[in-house]
Amino acid sequence: MRRDLNGRPVVAGRLSRLREKMLGRRDRPGLTGVDDPDLIVVAESGDDAVASSAALASSAWRAGDEVVLRHVLRLPERRVADAIATAALDGYRPVDPSADDDSSADTAGTGEVIVLLARVQLLDAVHLSQERSRMASLGSRHSGEALRWQVLQPPVARR
Known part of the structure; x- marks a missing residue:
């Protein structure tokens, strides 16, 4: 199912469904989830000073295609459940930190945990x-x- 710019599912209207039925489906299927092992990192930054537009412009990101947007946070262990619950209100899901190839660069102190939150x-x-x-x-x-x-x-190649 396609998603909008805020991560919410987009339901096709009657006209769109009729057009797809008459002309055949033209758009690519959407991403199925945040845990797809075939996904690759096309853009990233850990620098707050880098503008989002500059980071995306200098990357392999394909505008118009769905993405998985993943955030890496360092949180106190006792606050992780609350943070995940709050992020879930906006459609974010926790992801296994081992899914992140660069996770070795992220360090957590005593009582802290690295948390990955993602959504399509x-x-x-x-x-x-x-x-x-x-x-x-x-x-x-x-x-x-x-x-x-x-x-x-x-x-x-998979598109």
Whole structure:
């Protein structure tokens, strides 16, 4: 199912369904979930000073295709469940940290945990900035911090 820029499912209207039935389905199937092992990182940054538009412009990100937007946070162990519950309100799911190839660069002190939160959505620079801000706020409210973000898409050959 396709998703919009805010990660919400998009339900096709009657006209779209009729057009698809008459002309055949033209769009690519959407991503199925955040745990797809075939996804590759096409854009990422851990630098708060880098503009989202600049990071996306210098990456292999394909505009118009759905992405998995993944955020890496460092949180106190006692606050993880609350942070995950809050992020779930916006469609984010926790992801196994072993799914992140660069997780060795992220360190957690005593009583801290590295948490990965991800969701499927369409993406543009404005909404990436919005989500970066949302995760920075989430980390701050739970006595932690947002370390970095990643945009994942399937390889071009699989599309």
